[in-house]
Amino acid sequence: MESLLARSISGVSKIMATAITPQQTYIDDFDPKDYFQTSFAAGEGMFLGEWTEFALQNLHETFIKGDVQGNTLLDFGTGSSGYHLLSACEVFDNIITSDFLEQNRAEFQKWLKKDPDAFDWSHIIKRVCEIEGNRDDCDKKAEKLRSKVKEVLKCDALKRNPFDPIIVPPVDCLLSCFCLEAPCRDIKSYCNVLKNFQDLLKPGGHLLILSTLNATFYHAGKKRFNVMTSRKEDLENAFKEAGYHIEKAVYAPRTDKSRMDVADYDGKYFICACKPK
Numbered sequence: 001m002e003s004l005l006a007r008s009i010s011g012v013s014k015i016m017a018t019a020i021t022p023q024q025t026y027i028d029d030f031d032p033k034d035y036f037q038t039s040f041a042a043g044e045g046m047f048l049g050e051w052t053e054f055a056l057q058n059l060h061e062t063f064i065k066g067d068v069q070g071n072t073l074l075d076f077g078t079g080s081s082g083y084h085l086l087s088a089c090e091v092f093d094n095i096i097t098s099d100f101l102e103q104n105r106a107e108f109q110k111w112l113k114k115d116p117d118a119f120d121w122s123h124i125i126k127r128v129c130e131i132e133g134n135r136d137d138c139d140k141k142a143e144k145l146r147s148k149v150k151e152v153l154k155c156d157a158l159k160r161n162p163f164d165p166i167i168v169p170p171v172d173c174l175l176s177c178f179c180l181e182a183p184c185r186d187i188k189s190y191c192n193v194l195k196n197f198q199d200l201l202k203p204g205g206h207l208l209i210l211s212t213l214n215a216t217f218y219h220a221g222k223k224r225f226n227v228m229t230s231r232k233e234d235l236e237n238a239f240k241e242a243g244y245h246i247e248k249a250v251y252a253p254r255t256d257k258s259r260m261d262v263a264d265y266d267g268k269y270f271i272c273a274c275k276p277k
C-alpha cells in the first residue's frame, strides 16, 4: 500500500498523506461485526464516550433547536450504525439510510427487523434517551427510529449521482457521520462530493457532517482502513467552495489518546451548513 511519508520539518517527521483504502478492499475486508466490536460494543468499543458524546450531543442540540427540520432526512454512509439517527427521528418522519457495502446494509436491516443476531445498540440508545431528558424509554426510542427508516439504499460517494441508477428526490436534510474520509482521497475529492450533494438537497436544506480530524486510519478488528486526513483549516473552505453557507462549525480535540493504535484521529468536527435558497 502506497504511503507518502513527509519530509522532516524542523527535525520532526510527520505523516502528510496516506493513500486511502481502495473500494475493493472495503468490499472484500470490511466486516461490520469487527467494526461494531472495535468501535461501539458495550464496555469495549473505542468510539464510546468521547466520539459518541460529541456526535450525540451536537445532533441533539441541532435538532432540538428546530432550525433543521422537514419531512425527509437522507443519511449518507450509515454503515451498520444508527446511533447518529436517534435524535433525528424525533424531527423527521422519513429517513433514508444508505451505505456503499452490501454487508453493512444487511446488518442494519437486521437491526430494523429486530433479528436476534442484530447488534445491541441499547447502551447508546439509553444514552440518547438520557440526553433528551428521558422523554422516551429505550424500547420506544428504538421503535421510533425503526418506524421512520423507509429505505436502505446503496450509495457511492465517488459517483456524480451517488445513488445511480436511482434518482433520490431532493431532501430537507442530508447527514453524513464518520464516512466521507473513507472514500475521498483528498480535500478536492471531498469538496467534489459536497458539490454533488447539492443535487440531493432542496433549496434551504441542511447538510450536516460529523467526523474526525487529522486521522490517517481506523481499525475494524485487525483490519486497518486508511482515511483522508481532514484538517480544520481546509474543511470550511471546502463547504464554501461547494456553495454552502456554514451555520455552525464545532471542533473539539481528542482528550483520551490511549488507543491511538486503533484509530489515530486527534480531534472531531461537526459542520452544519445550508444550501442557499
Ligand SMILES: C[S@@+](CC[C@H](N)C(=O)[O-])C[C@H]1O[C@@H](n2cnc3c(N)ncnc32)[C@H](O)[C@@H]1O
Pocket (backbone or CB within 6 Å): 023, 026, 077, 078, 079, 080, 081, 099, 100, 101, 104, 155, 156, 157, 158, 177, 178, 179, 180, 182, 183, 218
Ligand atoms: C468508519 S465507517 C462509518 C459508518 C457509520 N457512519 C458510523 O458512524 O459508524 C465508514 C463508512 O464509509 C463507507 N464507505 C466506504 N466507501 C464508500 C463510498 N465510496 N461511498 C459511500 N460510503 C462509503 C463504508 O461502507 C463505511 O460504512
